[in-house]
Amino acid sequence: MIEVPTPPRKRGLRWWGWALIALGALAVVAVPAIAIAGIFAYVDHSLTETSPDQPFIDGPAQQPDAQSPLGCETPCFTIEAALLMAVTAEEVAPLSIEDERYGVDEFEPASVASVAPGIGEKWLGVGGDAECAFVPANAPFIAVGADSQSDDPILWIQTWETDDEVMDLAARSFATTEAATQFMLDLHERVVNCPWQDLDIPTAGGLDSSLVQITPQAAIEVPPEVAAVGWTREGTPGPRWRSYTWDLQRGNLVLQVRVLTDGRILEQDVAQYTELLAQRLATLPVPTE
Template sequence: MENSHEPEQQSGQPFPPPLPPPPAPVPQISTPHSPQHPTPVYAPPLSKPGAQSGRTAAIVVAIVVGSIVLLGGLGVAFYVIAHGALSAMDSASSDLPADAEFTDLPLVPGEPGPSTAVAPLECPEQCFTSAALDRILLDSSTYRTLGVGSEGEYTDDEYATTTADQEFLELASYWKDEASSPDQCFFATLWSPISDTVDSRPESPDDLVRYHTAWYSESEYSTLTHSTRLFTTTAGATGHMTALRDHVGTCTSYALGGDEAYWEATVTPMPAVDLPDSIAAVGWVEQESYGSRVYVADLQRGNLVVRVNLYTEQEISEEAFRDYLVAASEHLAKITVQ
């Protein structure tokens, strides 16, 4: 999906085997959450235990458990998230009846639009700073309209700030360890705006990455997350969008977990969406055989890129997600540069 300015699971779905319990938490140390002292996040925070996909729960649990070992004193917060993800897998596998049926919501037809904005905000002349990260989310009524009106228990400032390189390294290692394939689909597992191939590294490794408060549906079968990356320049952000568009065009399906895959999905480029002239967008839809869907889109304005990720058990249509993207892009277009 991009700028068009031109005219839970059913019973029987495989889940990854339980991971070993994390080590006992240790007292948390005080570490500044700032660009100078980034704290790795590596995966989108879960709002509360709910019906998350095998893809979500497995990635979050494996990465978080590893983070606990590596981060020592920061283990308390990640310990809580890991237990939430484990509860999510249990909930997803037991809450739905064996004969549960999902409505087969149609995909929206059409061609992707361009990956560059009609009238981009040029940085270094006008650049967003970390101050913009506190203004990414919309009014709560917008989330209720989408069907994810329940706010996560953690606020933006309770999540650590990380960097593009830290995000990339952790998930690249996980992708390889899990024998996931094919490599051209690696981008699809990243929860923040990163488009580097699995055997490369981010060109601007110190770019700030921030996760934001999650929103979920009353049934807990749909979860919306946002993450934001601050590039150094508009050119860097535009390069990311172009690379992401190319990756989406070459990935038709992928699997996490090798021969015993716990997430197998087809990947379809999202058609162009009508956006403000200063916004560019690239997106895709993932769909697996049990009805689970993931709608993903990166919205760019200047040197700032927001990744919007909606997991749903056929509760929310692509059309509804696209309507949300329009609202989110209009909101992003109004954020002033400070």
């Protein structure tokens, strides 16, 4: 089990509830009140509940930097601005997810440095590569290396869940637009350089390790001020257990959109949903002094 430090919280919910599933489909974790924690997750459900193997969308390559970056003399957004990216039940309904598990204002912001090192240590402990330490993150950060020591604030906005389908939103406020842009470019390179990870985590099928495959997603349509980097994680036993992750950047703010599914939510569904969030991010008001 992954255990990470607990940042301040406004109401007595444990922060790692936001983690829910980071790798998905690797192991069952039994925890009172919250059934999944850290980077391990569910695998013990019937194959008959999942969709057939689904080929990836064949489309243009991602553009990890915005066409018209938003520049500000001071940081464009505080971390609290990310709360405006919260979604309603109607907006999340196209994913066939109905229940808000954790809502806006449940948790106070944390910092990358208060969360990432613990996740990174466990990631390396199960055989994960430092280059691929974006995989276990449940917010926009790299869990191993210089980025894990950042004081940038991060915020868990919402988690929606129905059965085995989960959607969560998290955000990070960088000091500058340039720092956020560099994070996106670095993440884009890491995704390309991490096609798979063979982790020392037993599978439900009795194997001693779990093969995790990481695939860049085809580009989505975003406004000129928004950059987007997306990737898919498939865990043992295959594409019936997937997570889709998109990081969206505007100015110094990066929003992470994560959808975890046993196969019933399709890649195209996630792409269309993320495009809607990218449109909202593009209209987020920039404070004026």
